[in-house]
Amino acid sequence: xxxxxxxxxxxxxxxxxxxxxxxLLFAGxxxxxxxxxxxxxxxxxxxxxxxxxxxxxKEERWNLLVVVGAAIGGFIASQFxxxxxxxxxxxxxxxxxxxxxxxxxxxxxxxxxxxxxEQLSNPFVLxxxxxxxxxxxxxxxxxxxCTSGHAISGLSNLQLPSLIAVIGxxxxxxxxxxxxxxxxx
Amino acid sequence: MKQLVYLSIGIFFGIIMYKSEAxxxxxxxxxxxxxxxxxxxxxxxxxxxGVIGIQVIKKKNLKAIGNQEMKLTPxxxxxxxxxxxxxxxxxxxxxxxxCPGPMYVLVxxxxxxxxxxxxxxxxxxxxxxxxxxxxxx
Numbered sequence: 001x002x003x004x005x006x007x008x009x010x011x012x013x014x015x016x017x018x019x020x021x022x023x024l025l026f027a028g029x030x031x032x033x034x035x036x037x038x039x040x041x042x043x044x045x046x047x048x049x050x051x052x053x054x055x056x057x058k059e060e061r062w063n064l065l066v067v068v069g070a071a072i073g074g075f076i077a078s079q080f081x082x083x084x085x086x087x088x089x090x091x092x093x094x095x096x097x098x099x100x101x102x103x104x105x106x107x108x109x110x111x112x113x114x115x116x117x118e119q120l121s122n123p124f125v126l127x128x129x130x131x132x133x134x135x136x137x138x139x140x141x142x143x144x145x146c147t148s149g150h151a152i153s154g155l156s157n158l159q160l161p162s163l164i165a166v167i168g169x170x171x172x173x174x175x176x177x178x179x180x181x182x183x184x185x
Numbered sequence: 186m187k188q189l190v191y192l193s194i195g196i197f198f199g200i201i202m203y204k205s206e207a208x209x210x211x212x213x214x215x216x217x218x219x220x221x222x223x224x225x226x227x228x229x230x231x232x233x234x235g236v237i238g239i240q241v242i243k244k245k246n247l248k249a250i251g252n253q254e255m256k257l258t259p260x261x262x263x264x265x266x267x268x269x270x271x272x273x274x275x276x277x278x279x280x281x282x283x284c285p286g287p288m289y290v291l292v293x294x295x296x297x298x299x300x301x302x303x304x305x306x307x308x309x310x311x312x313x314x315x316x317x318x319x320x321x322x
Contacts, residue, residue: 028255138273
Protein backbone atom coordinates (compact mmCIF):
# COMPACT_ATOMS: atom_id res chain seq x y z
CA UNK A 1 0.00 0.00 0.00
CA UNK A 2 2.99 2.27 0.50
CA UNK A 3 3.25 2.90 -3.19
CA UNK A 4 -0.01 4.86 -3.09
CA UNK A 5 1.07 7.06 -0.21
CA UNK A 6 4.65 7.69 -1.31
CA UNK A 7 5.22 11.06 -3.01
CA UNK A 8 5.71 10.91 -6.76
CA UNK A 9 9.31 11.46 -7.86
CA UNK A 10 10.14 14.33 -10.22
CA UNK A 11 10.54 12.05 -13.24
CA UNK A 12 6.92 10.94 -12.85
CA UNK A 13 5.45 14.36 -12.04
CA UNK A 14 7.31 16.37 -14.71
CA UNK A 15 6.19 14.24 -17.68
CA UNK A 16 2.61 14.17 -16.33
CA UNK A 17 2.60 17.99 -16.19
CA UNK A 18 3.76 18.04 -19.82
CA UNK A 19 0.85 15.68 -20.55
CA UNK A 20 -1.60 18.13 -18.93
CA UNK A 21 -0.24 20.88 -21.17
CA UNK A 22 -0.70 18.72 -24.29
CA UNK A 23 -4.20 17.63 -23.25
CA LEU A 24 -5.22 21.29 -22.99
CA LEU A 25 -3.54 22.13 -26.31
CA PHE A 26 -5.45 19.33 -28.03
CA ALA A 27 -8.63 20.60 -26.38
CA GLY A 28 -7.90 23.95 -28.08
CA UNK A 29 -6.74 25.79 -24.95
CA UNK A 30 -3.49 26.99 -23.44
CA UNK A 31 -2.14 25.74 -20.10
CA UNK A 32 -1.98 28.60 -17.59
CA UNK A 33 -3.31 28.70 -14.05
CA UNK A 34 -3.45 32.45 -13.35
CA UNK A 35 -5.67 33.86 -16.12
CA UNK A 36 -8.64 32.37 -14.23
CA UNK A 37 -8.06 35.14 -11.63
CA UNK A 38 -8.83 37.71 -14.33
CA UNK A 39 -11.89 35.69 -15.35
CA UNK A 40 -13.11 35.69 -11.72
CA UNK A 41 -12.58 39.47 -11.43
CA UNK A 42 -14.53 39.96 -14.63
CA UNK A 43 -17.33 37.65 -13.49
CA UNK A 44 -17.46 39.66 -10.26
CA UNK A 45 -18.16 42.85 -12.20
CA UNK A 46 -14.65 44.38 -12.33
CA UNK A 47 -15.34 45.39 -15.96
CA UNK A 48 -17.25 48.37 -14.57
CA UNK A 49 -14.03 49.74 -13.11
CA UNK A 50 -11.32 48.79 -15.62
CA UNK A 51 -11.33 47.89 -19.33
CA UNK A 52 -8.89 45.07 -18.59
CA UNK A 53 -11.85 43.12 -17.20
CA UNK A 54 -14.26 43.99 -20.01
CA UNK A 55 -14.46 40.78 -21.97
CA UNK A 56 -16.91 37.96 -22.34
CA UNK A 57 -15.79 35.97 -19.32
CA LYS A 58 -18.30 33.23 -20.11
CA GLU A 59 -16.03 32.18 -22.98
CA GLU A 60 -13.33 31.58 -20.38
CA ARG A 61 -15.50 29.41 -18.16
CA TRP A 62 -13.34 26.43 -19.08
CA ASN A 63 -10.51 27.70 -16.92
CA LEU A 64 -12.85 27.94 -13.94
CA LEU A 65 -13.71 24.27 -14.51
CA VAL A 66 -10.00 23.44 -14.45
CA VAL A 67 -9.79 25.35 -11.14
CA VAL A 68 -12.68 23.36 -9.64
CA GLY A 69 -11.05 20.18 -10.91
CA ALA A 70 -7.70 21.11 -9.33
CA ALA A 71 -9.43 21.54 -5.96
CA ILE A 72 -11.18 18.17 -6.33
CA GLY A 73 -7.80 16.63 -7.24
CA GLY A 74 -6.30 18.18 -4.11
CA PHE A 75 -9.12 16.69 -2.05
CA ILE A 76 -8.73 13.20 -3.54
CA ALA A 77 -4.93 13.19 -3.22
CA SER A 78 -4.85 14.47 0.36
CA GLN A 79 -7.69 12.23 1.59
CA PHE A 80 -6.89 8.95 -0.12
CA UNK A 81 -3.40 9.04 -1.61
CA UNK A 82 -1.10 10.66 0.91
CA UNK A 83 -0.01 10.63 4.53
CA UNK A 84 0.26 14.43 4.16
CA UNK A 85 3.83 14.86 5.31
CA UNK A 86 6.68 16.26 3.25
CA UNK A 87 10.27 15.19 3.83
CA UNK A 88 12.77 17.78 2.71
CA UNK A 89 16.56 18.04 2.81
CA UNK A 90 17.39 17.57 6.55
CA UNK A 91 19.79 20.52 6.47
CA UNK A 92 17.05 22.81 5.19
CA UNK A 93 14.63 21.41 7.80
CA UNK A 94 17.15 22.15 10.54
CA UNK A 95 17.79 25.65 9.23
CA UNK A 96 14.02 26.33 9.19
CA UNK A 97 13.82 25.18 12.77
CA UNK A 98 16.85 27.16 13.97
CA UNK A 99 16.24 30.40 12.09
CA UNK A 100 12.45 30.64 11.92
CA UNK A 101 11.16 28.17 14.56
CA UNK A 102 9.34 26.27 11.82
CA UNK A 103 9.64 22.75 13.21
CA UNK A 104 7.07 20.91 11.13
CA UNK A 105 9.15 19.74 8.14
CA UNK A 106 8.64 15.98 7.82
CA UNK A 107 5.46 16.11 9.90
CA UNK A 108 3.10 18.20 7.77
CA UNK A 109 2.34 19.09 4.16
CA UNK A 110 2.08 22.81 4.95
CA UNK A 111 3.72 24.35 8.03
CA UNK A 112 1.01 24.89 10.69
CA UNK A 113 3.15 27.84 11.88
CA UNK A 114 1.81 29.67 8.80
CA UNK A 115 -1.17 27.69 7.54
CA UNK A 116 -3.10 26.46 10.56
CA UNK A 117 -6.52 28.05 10.85
CA GLU A 118 -5.70 29.28 14.40
CA GLN A 119 -2.82 31.32 12.98
CA LEU A 120 -5.29 33.45 11.02
CA SER A 121 -5.82 35.45 14.19
CA ASN A 122 -2.12 36.35 14.10
CA PRO A 123 -1.92 39.68 12.19
CA PHE A 124 1.63 38.98 10.99
CA VAL A 125 0.70 35.61 9.47
CA LEU A 126 -2.47 37.07 7.95
CA UNK A 127 -0.36 39.85 6.40
CA UNK A 128 2.18 37.37 4.97
CA UNK A 129 -0.58 35.33 3.30
CA UNK A 130 -2.46 38.36 1.97
CA UNK A 131 0.59 40.25 0.68
CA UNK A 132 2.04 37.03 -0.78
CA UNK A 133 -1.18 36.44 -2.70
CA UNK A 134 -1.37 40.06 -3.77
CA UNK A 135 2.14 39.97 -5.25
CA UNK A 136 1.38 36.69 -7.02
CA UNK A 137 -1.84 38.03 -8.56
CA UNK A 138 -0.38 41.39 -9.54
CA UNK A 139 2.90 39.95 -10.85
CA UNK A 140 1.26 37.14 -12.80
CA UNK A 141 -0.97 39.53 -14.76
CA UNK A 142 1.78 42.11 -15.20
CA UNK A 143 4.09 39.40 -16.58
CA UNK A 144 1.23 37.84 -18.55
CA UNK A 145 1.51 34.42 -16.93
CA CYS A 146 2.70 32.38 -13.98
CA THR A 147 4.72 29.22 -13.45
CA SER A 148 2.46 27.19 -15.76
CA GLY A 149 1.89 29.86 -18.43
CA HIS A 150 5.53 30.94 -18.73
CA ALA A 151 7.80 28.28 -17.17
CA ILE A 152 5.95 25.36 -18.79
CA SER A 153 3.82 26.58 -21.74
CA GLY A 154 5.89 29.58 -22.83
CA LEU A 155 9.33 28.02 -22.48
CA SER A 156 8.12 24.83 -24.20
CA ASN A 157 7.18 27.05 -27.13
CA LEU A 158 10.67 28.65 -26.94
CA GLN A 159 9.35 32.12 -26.13
CA LEU A 160 12.03 34.62 -25.12
CA PRO A 161 9.50 36.70 -23.11
CA SER A 162 8.80 33.60 -21.01
CA LEU A 163 12.50 33.13 -20.33
CA ILE A 164 12.72 36.75 -19.11
CA ALA A 165 9.67 36.17 -16.91
CA VAL A 166 11.01 32.90 -15.45
CA ILE A 167 14.36 34.51 -14.66
CA GLY A 168 12.33 37.25 -12.96
CA UNK A 169 10.37 34.63 -10.94
CA UNK A 170 13.63 33.23 -9.61
CA UNK A 171 15.21 36.60 -8.90
CA UNK A 172 12.09 37.56 -6.91
CA UNK A 173 11.96 34.22 -5.09
CA UNK A 174 15.65 34.27 -4.17
CA UNK A 175 15.46 37.87 -2.93
CA UNK A 176 12.44 36.98 -0.78
CA UNK A 177 13.98 33.85 0.78
CA UNK A 178 17.55 35.11 1.20
CA UNK A 179 17.16 38.84 1.83
CA UNK A 180 13.60 39.52 3.07
CA UNK A 181 12.79 36.37 5.11
CA UNK A 182 15.68 36.98 7.54
CA UNK A 183 14.33 40.49 8.17
CA UNK A 184 10.60 39.78 8.55
CA UNK A 185 10.65 36.37 10.27
CA MET B 186 -19.28 16.79 -22.34
CA LYS B 187 -16.57 19.38 -23.01
CA GLN B 188 -17.12 20.63 -19.47
CA LEU B 189 -16.33 17.18 -18.16
CA VAL B 190 -13.05 17.13 -20.11
CA TYR B 191 -11.83 20.38 -18.50
CA LEU B 192 -12.95 19.22 -15.07
CA SER B 193 -11.10 15.91 -15.52
CA ILE B 194 -7.93 17.62 -16.70
CA GLY B 195 -8.17 19.82 -13.60
CA ILE B 196 -8.58 16.81 -11.29
CA PHE B 197 -5.60 15.10 -12.93
CA PHE B 198 -3.54 18.28 -12.54
CA GLY B 199 -4.57 18.66 -8.90
CA ILE B 200 -3.53 15.12 -8.04
CA ILE B 201 -0.15 15.59 -9.77
CA MET B 202 0.50 18.87 -7.93
CA TYR B 203 -0.35 17.37 -4.55
CA LYS B 204 1.36 14.00 -5.03
CA SER B 205 4.56 15.53 -6.40
CA GLU B 206 4.58 17.89 -3.38
CA ALA B 207 4.90 20.84 -5.77
CA UNK B 208 1.95 22.28 -3.82
CA UNK B 209 3.86 22.12 -0.52
CA UNK B 210 5.27 25.28 1.04
CA UNK B 211 8.29 23.23 2.16
CA UNK B 212 9.23 22.26 -1.39
CA UNK B 213 9.09 25.87 -2.60
CA UNK B 214 11.26 27.01 0.30
CA UNK B 215 13.70 24.16 -0.32
CA UNK B 216 13.84 25.02 -4.03
CA UNK B 217 14.84 28.64 -3.36
CA UNK B 218 17.47 27.35 -0.90
CA UNK B 219 18.80 25.01 -3.64
CA UNK B 220 18.30 22.20 -1.12
CA UNK B 221 17.04 19.55 -3.54
CA UNK B 222 16.83 18.71 -7.24
CA UNK B 223 13.15 17.75 -6.87
CA UNK B 224 11.41 20.93 -8.08
CA UNK B 225 14.05 21.60 -10.75
CA UNK B 226 13.59 18.04 -11.97
CA UNK B 227 9.81 18.46 -12.21
CA UNK B 228 10.00 21.72 -14.16
CA UNK B 229 13.00 20.57 -16.22
CA UNK B 230 11.55 17.23 -17.30
CA UNK B 231 8.15 18.80 -18.10
CA UNK B 232 10.00 21.38 -20.16
CA UNK B 233 12.16 18.94 -22.14
CA UNK B 234 9.10 16.90 -23.10
CA GLY B 235 7.15 20.12 -23.74
CA VAL B 236 9.77 21.48 -26.14
CA ILE B 237 10.00 18.19 -28.04
CA GLY B 238 6.20 17.78 -28.21
CA ILE B 239 5.58 21.30 -29.45
CA GLN B 240 8.24 20.89 -32.13
CA VAL B 241 6.46 17.73 -33.27
CA ILE B 242 3.09 19.54 -33.27
CA LYS B 243 4.56 22.32 -35.42
CA LYS B 244 6.48 20.03 -37.82
CA LYS B 245 3.48 17.75 -38.39
CA ASN B 246 1.06 20.67 -38.27
CA LEU B 247 -1.17 18.80 -35.80
CA LYS B 248 -4.57 20.33 -35.09
CA ALA B 249 -6.60 20.57 -31.91
CA ILE B 250 -10.00 18.94 -31.52
CA GLY B 251 -12.54 20.06 -34.14
CA ASN B 252 -9.63 20.74 -36.55
CA GLN B 253 -8.94 24.12 -34.94
CA GLU B 254 -5.45 25.63 -34.75
CA MET B 255 -3.35 24.87 -31.66
CA LYS B 256 -3.24 27.78 -29.25
CA LEU B 257 0.48 28.43 -29.53
CA THR B 258 0.21 32.20 -29.69
CA PRO B 259 3.61 33.90 -29.52
CA UNK B 260 4.02 36.27 -26.55
CA UNK B 261 4.32 40.00 -27.29
CA UNK B 262 7.92 41.15 -27.44
CA UNK B 263 8.88 43.37 -24.52
CA UNK B 264 11.29 43.41 -21.62
CA UNK B 265 9.89 45.58 -18.83
CA UNK B 266 6.62 43.81 -18.21
CA UNK B 267 8.20 40.34 -18.09
CA UNK B 268 11.15 41.39 -15.94
CA UNK B 269 9.25 43.58 -13.44
CA UNK B 270 6.09 41.47 -13.41
CA UNK B 271 8.20 38.34 -13.09
CA UNK B 272 10.16 39.66 -10.11
CA UNK B 273 6.96 40.77 -8.35
CA UNK B 274 5.44 37.33 -8.97
CA UNK B 275 8.58 35.62 -7.63
CA UNK B 276 8.50 37.68 -4.43
CA UNK B 277 4.91 36.56 -3.83
CA UNK B 278 5.56 32.95 -4.85
CA UNK B 279 8.24 32.65 -2.17
CA UNK B 280 6.37 34.69 0.46
CA UNK B 281 3.13 32.72 0.23
CA UNK B 282 4.93 29.52 -0.77
CA UNK B 283 2.37 28.86 -3.47
CA CYS B 284 1.74 29.81 -7.09
CA PRO B 285 -1.73 29.97 -8.65
CA GLY B 286 -2.21 26.27 -9.55
CA PRO B 287 -1.33 24.86 -6.12
CA MET B 288 -3.49 27.51 -4.40
CA TYR B 289 -6.63 25.82 -5.72
CA VAL B 290 -5.27 22.35 -5.02
CA LEU B 291 -4.71 23.35 -1.38
CA VAL B 292 -8.30 24.58 -1.03
CA UNK B 293 -9.41 21.04 -1.84
CA UNK B 294 -6.89 19.65 0.63
CA UNK B 295 -8.63 21.61 3.37
CA UNK B 296 -6.23 24.49 4.10
CA UNK B 297 -8.63 27.29 4.97
CA UNK B 298 -5.76 29.81 5.20
CA UNK B 299 -4.98 29.46 1.51
CA UNK B 300 -8.26 31.30 0.86
CA UNK B 301 -6.54 34.42 2.23
CA UNK B 302 -3.80 33.94 -0.38
CA UNK B 303 -6.45 33.56 -3.11
CA UNK B 304 -8.26 36.71 -1.96
CA UNK B 305 -4.87 38.47 -2.10
CA UNK B 306 -4.27 37.14 -5.62
CA UNK B 307 -7.70 38.38 -6.76
CA UNK B 308 -6.96 41.79 -5.23
CA UNK B 309 -3.57 41.84 -6.96
CA UNK B 310 -5.15 40.96 -10.31
CA UNK B 311 -7.79 43.67 -9.78
CA UNK B 312 -5.11 46.21 -8.85
CA UNK B 313 -3.17 45.39 -12.01
CA UNK B 314 -6.31 45.88 -14.11
CA UNK B 315 -6.77 49.35 -12.64
CA UNK B 316 -3.11 50.42 -12.91
CA UNK B 317 -2.34 48.70 -16.23
CA UNK B 318 -2.21 51.84 -18.37
CA UNK B 319 0.12 53.61 -15.94
CA UNK B 320 2.69 50.79 -15.80
CA UNK B 321 5.65 50.33 -18.18
CA UNK B 322 5.05 47.37 -20.48
